[in-house]
Amino acid sequence: MVWPLSKAKPVNPHLPRPMTFDASGPLSGNARVPGDKSISHRALMLAAMARGRSLIHGLSEGADVAATASALAAMGARIARDADGVRTVDGVGTGCLLQPEAALDMGNSGTSARLLAGLIASHPIQATLTGDASLSRRPMGRVIEPLSRIGAEFVAAPGGRLPLTIRGICPAVPREHRLKIASAQVKSALLLAGLNTPGRTRVIEPVPTRDHSERMLKRFGAAIDVTREGCDTIIDLYGEAELDPQELIVPGDPSAAAFLVTAALIVPGSEVRLQGIGINKLRIGYFDVLKAMGADLEIANEREEAGEPVADLVARHSPLKGVDVPPEAAAGMIDEFPIFFVAAAFADGTSRTSGLGELRIKESDRIAVMAEGLKAIGARVAEQKDGLVLHGSGGEMLAGGATIAARLDHRIAMSFAVAALACRGPITIDDMAPVDTSFPGFAATLAGLAA
Ligand code: S3P
Numbered sequence: 001m002v003w004p005l006s007k008a009k010p011v012n013p014h015l016p017r018p019m020t021f022d023a024s025g026p027l028s029g030n031a032r033v034p035g036d037k038s039i040s041h042r043a044l045m046l047a048a049m050a051r052g053r054s055l056i057h058g059l060s061e062g063a064d065v066a067a068t069a070s071a072l073a074a075m076g077a078r079i080a081r082d083a084d085g086v087r088t089v090d091g092v093g094t095g096c097l098l099q100p101e102a103a104l105d106m107g108n109s110g111t112s113a114r115l116l117a118g119l120i121a122s123h124p125i126q127a128t129l130t131g132d133a134s135l136s137r138r139p140m141g142r143v144i145e146p147l148s149r150i151g152a153e154f155v156a157a158p159g160g161r162l163p164l165t166i167r168g169i170c171p172a173v174p175r176e177h178r179l180k181i182a183s184a185q186v187k188s189a190l191l192l193a194g195l196n197t198p199g200r201t202r203v204i205e206p207v208p209t210r211d212h213s214e215r216m217l218k219r220f221g222a223a224i225d226v227t228r229e230g231c232d233t234i235i236d237l238y239g240e241a242e243l244d245p246q247e248l249i250v251p252g253d254p255s256a257a258a259f260l261v262t263a264a265l266i267v268p269g270s271e272v273r274l275q276g277i278g279i280n281k282l283r284i285g286y287f288d289v290l291k292a293m294g295a296d297l298e299i300a301n302e303r304e305e306a307g308e309p310v311a312d313l314v315a316r317h318s319p320l321k322g323v324d325v326p327p328e329a330a331a332g333m334i335d336e337f338p339i340f341f342v343a344a345a346f347a348d349g350t351s352r353t354s355g356l357g358e359l360r361i362k363e364s365d366r367i368a369v370m371a372e373g374l375k376a377i378g379a380r381v382a383e384q385k386d387g388l389v390l391h392g393s394g395g396e397m398l399a400g401g402a403t404i405a406a407r408l409d410h411r412i413a414m415s416f417a418v419a420a421l422a423c424r425g426p427i428t429i430d431d432m433a434p435v436d437t438s439f440p441g442f443a444a445t446l447a448g449l450a451a
Contacts, residue, residue, distance in 0.1 A: 013133075016431035019443060021420035023397065026269030026317070027449040033257045035250035036278045037438050039308065040065040041111050042188070042216045043250060045119060047089035048077035048097075049195060050220055050243035056087040058250040058276075062438045064109035071116055074100040075125070094241050095123065095170070095196045103128040103163065108135055108363060108408060108437045111185055113162065114143045118189030121152035122172035122196040122239075128165045134363050134408035134434075136162045143189045146177045150193055174199035174239070181358070182207035182331045187235070191217065191224075194237040205233040209331050210282045215307045220246055248306040251278035255335045256439045257313060258286050259414045262339050263446065264315035265295050266346045266422045272449055274313045276305070285332025286340055287313075293320040293347055319395050320347035327355020334358065338415040341370045345379040346422055347392035354387040363434070364409035373416055376402035377423055401425025410434040414442055421450070 040060040045068065047054035059065060069079050069087075076098035078090040092098070097119065106113040106129050113129050117140070120127050130136075141160030148154060151169035156162070174197050177190050187203050191213050194201025214235060217224045223238035257277045264272035279287075279299060290297055298314040320343060325333075333340065337359055344351035359366040371383035378399030380391040400423025406413035413429045420427035435442045 014433050017433040018428055018430050019432045020426050020428045021417045022426045023423060024267055024421040024450045027264050027267050027272050028270060029449055030273045030275065031260055031445050031449055033252045033260065033274060033277065034062060034439055035060040036253040037062060037064055037255070038111065038184070038210060039212050039216070039250050039278065041068045041115060042212050043248060044068050044072060044079070044087070044089065045115060045192060046216055046220045046243060047245065048072040048091050049094050049119070050091035050245040051093035052091060052245035054089045054091065054245040055247040056089065056250065057248070059085065059087050060250070060253065060438070061085065061440050062436060063107055064112060064437045067105060067107040067109045068112040068116065071100070071104040071106070071112065074102070074104060075127070091243070091245060094243060097123045097125055099125040100127050103130045106131040106135055106162070108132050108434060110135060110138055110363070113140065113164070114185040114189050115192055117143045117147060117164065117166055118192035120166045120168050121147040121150060122170060122193045123168040124170040126165065126167045128163055131162045132408060138361055140164050142181060142183060142186050146186065146190055147193060149173070149175050149177070150197060170196065172197040174201050176202040176204065178204040179206065182209050184209035184213070188213040191235065191237050194239050195222065195241045197239040199239065201237045201239065203235045205235070206231060207331055208233055208282055210280065212280070212308070219248065219307045220244060251305055251308050251310045252276045253438070254278050254283050254287070258336045258339050259418050259439070259442070260445070260449065261287070261290070261297060261313060261315040262343050263418045263421055263449070265290065265297070265318050265320065265343065266418070268317050270317045272315050276310055277313050279309045279311045282332055285329050286336035289323060289325055289329065289333065289340065290343065293323050293343065294318055295320060320392070322347045322349030322351040322390070322392050324352045330355055330358070335411065338366055338370050338411045339418065341374060341388055341390060342415050342419045344390040344392055345374055345381070345398065345419070346395060348394040349392060351390045351392065352387065354384070357386045362409070364407040364412055366409070366412065369407055369409065369412050370415070373402070373404045373412070376404065377416070377419060377427060398423045399425055400427050403428040403430055406431050406434055408434050410437045410439065414439065417443065417446065
């Protein structure tokens with residue numbers, strides 16, 4: 001079928017922001033991390049689908065979440081930020097997203113692109129999603145294929161990539177979907193499409209992934225049932241859902257906290273405290289691995305906020321031991337492998353990972369880029385098809401003295417900035433600008449802890 005594509009906006013290449021990081025004395029004190037990025041996207045999307053006014057405290061100020069907010073505003077939601085960062089969202093109601101007038105720029109954000117594709121797929125509108133060079137290399141077939149089964153139509157760039165034009169269908173066909181890859185983004189895209197689909201949308205997850213969408217849907221009053229059958233998690237969502245506006249607090253992002261925790265663990269004499277961090281068990285696999293490596297990492301004052309478990313973290317410098325991370329642990333720490341590789345590079349002994357093929361299609365090829373960068377700073381690392389093998393320094397400083405290409409990947413940039421704190425020579429990151437997608441103020445936060 002041929003139908004007109006909305007005009008795609010040209011992607012503005014940003015000016016690279018190089019920055020050099022040096023060895024640090026002990027890190028100490030309290031630090032704040034941004035609101036959880038995954039939860040922030042979902043809070044905005046569901047508030048936009050509710051009928052009435054929601055208030056969101058602690059939303060991530062990163063560019064990824066801003067891309068979601070702009071897209072929702074272009075489809076009719078009214079979103080405002082007050083001086084304290086609290087967002088007011090006037091939702092349009094399920095089924096009432098408006099046709100955007102121009103292409104929606106997803107920037108660097110895979111979560112925005114995939115989740116919004118789901119939301120749009122069951123609305124009677126057409127929208128084109130564009131993104132930066134990194135996002136335009138990432139596969140969208142994983143959402144195009146199941147969303148086509150509900151009746152939505154897609155025109156993608158070769159290889160199922162952005163720019164992606166979606167023609168939504170209303171009413172969409174309620175389906176049962178069994179996930180072929182462990183992906184919270186795919187699961188969430190299907191559930192969000194289910195919101196405006198009549199009847200039951202069922203998603204079956206053979207491997208559990210972060211359940212923020214399920215928790216948030218429940219919070220906004222959607223009819224959703226989650227059951228277990230053997231190894232499967234079965235999620236049933238009943239559309240056409242009427243969502244009630246909410247006031248909620250977004251917990252601190254454990255994936256952002258991971259960088260500061262690791263910095264404290266590898267710099268002698270450090271003790272860092274982080275308050276109000278999300279500790280959803282499907283997100284904190286990295287903290288469990290760190291403990292198995294011998295990390296002195298306290299998780300204290302556990303409580304619940306906005307239907308999510310939250311705690312305060314205290315991380316103290318610790319001699320770390322190498323560890324094998326089995327493939328089944330991958331989903332619970334999928335975003336933390338770059339910083340895990342840094343921790344392993346300073347550990348005593350060998351660390352092995354496998355089953356990490358998904359890392360090759362994140363914001364960059366995180367297996368190849370981490371292997372190359374770690375070698376450049378003097379770590380002993382072997383790249384394998386689906387993982388890395390690292391022989392740690394036993395707590396000794398690494399050489400450093402290299403420039404790292406961050407390749408539009410915030411987590412690569414932050415991982416090497418942290419590594420530099422325990423290296424003899426400085427490390428220059430060629431471009432720290434991508435860090436603003438998830439952790440604006442990261443370098444200043446690190447410097448504050450070192451001061
Ligand atoms: C996310 C899911 C994960 C993760 C990403 C955020 C989410 O992606 O890597 O940073 O918010 O649902 P996948 O679903 O591709 O594993």
